[in-house]
Amino acid sequence: MTSxxxxxxxxxxxxxxxxxxxxxxxxILRVGFTVAPILFGLxxxxxxxxxxxxxxxxxxxxxxxxxxQAAMYAVGVVEIxxxxxxALAPRFGGWLVAGWLAGIIVNLLTIPGYYDIALRDFxxxxxxxxxxxxxxxxxxxxxxx
Numbered sequence: 606m607t608s609x610x611x612x613x614x615x616x617x618x619x620x621x622x623x624x625x626x627x628x629x630x631x632x633i634l635r636v637g638f639t640v641a642p643i644l645f646g647l648x649x650x651x652x653x654x655x656x657x658x659x660x661x662x663x664x665x666x667x668x669x670x671x672x673x674q675a676a677m678y679a680v681g682v683v684e685i686x687x688x689x690x691x692a693l694a695p696r697f698g699g700w701l702v703a704g705w706l707a708g709i710i711v712n713l714l715t716i717p718g719y720y721d722i723a724l725r726d727f728x729x730x731x732x733x734x735x736x737x738x739x740x741x742x743x744x745x746x747x748x749x750x
Contacts, residue, residue, distance in 0.1 A: 627739060627742065627743070628743050630735070630739060631695075631736070631739040631740065631742075631743045631744070634699075634732060634733075634735060634736035634739065635691060635692070635695050635736060635740070637732075638688070638691045638695075638698070638699065638702050638732070638733055638736055639688050639689075639691045639692040639698075640688065641688070642684040642685065642687045642688035642691070642702060643684070643685050643688035643689070645681075645684055646680075646681040646682065646683070646684030646685035646686075646687075646688065647681065647685065648681070649677045649678060649680050649681025649684065650678060650681055652677075657674075657677045657680070658672070658673035658674050658676070658677055660712070660713070660716070660719070660722075661673045661676055661677065661712065662712045662713075662715040662716050663716075664715060665712055665715075683705065684705070687701050687702050687705055690702075691736070694744075695736060695737070695740035695744050696737060696740040696741055696744055697737075698736075698737075698740075699733050699734065699735075699736035699737025699738075699740055700733075700734075700737045702733040702736075703730050703733035703734050703737065706726050706727075706729055706730040706733060707730060709723075709726050710723045710726050710727055710730065713726065
């Protein structure tokens with residue numbers, strides 16, 4: 606076989622990787638579950654998107670020390686850490702986000718009128734589980750740069 610007909614090893618695997626729908630799904634979910642928790646976590650300190658303390662169930666507000674806004678500061682820190690965990694270790698971070706979303710769902714189900722948001726968060730939880738499972742396959746493999 607002549608050198609003109611050989612496939613360059615460094616090019617072929619990259620094309621296969623970028624064309625793999627499973628890998629594409631992994632990248633989309635990883636970016637989304639990195640950026641969204643970090644942005645929402647930061648907004649817990651500014652309340653620009655929404656008045657976050659209204660999403661805290663009264664019974665949780667009664668249990669945690671301080672105000673509902675102080676609780677949202679702690680929530681913001683957890684969400685930022687979760688987003689960073691997805692960026693750095695998606696096999697762990699995906700499960701962390703899924704667990705965190707499960708807690709949010711329990712919170713929302715105890716507030717009348719927030720069931721639609723709980724259902725949306727259940728969909729996000731499924732996405733986080735899918736990320737964790739895809740990371741089991743794709744994260745840690747060497748990807749060409």
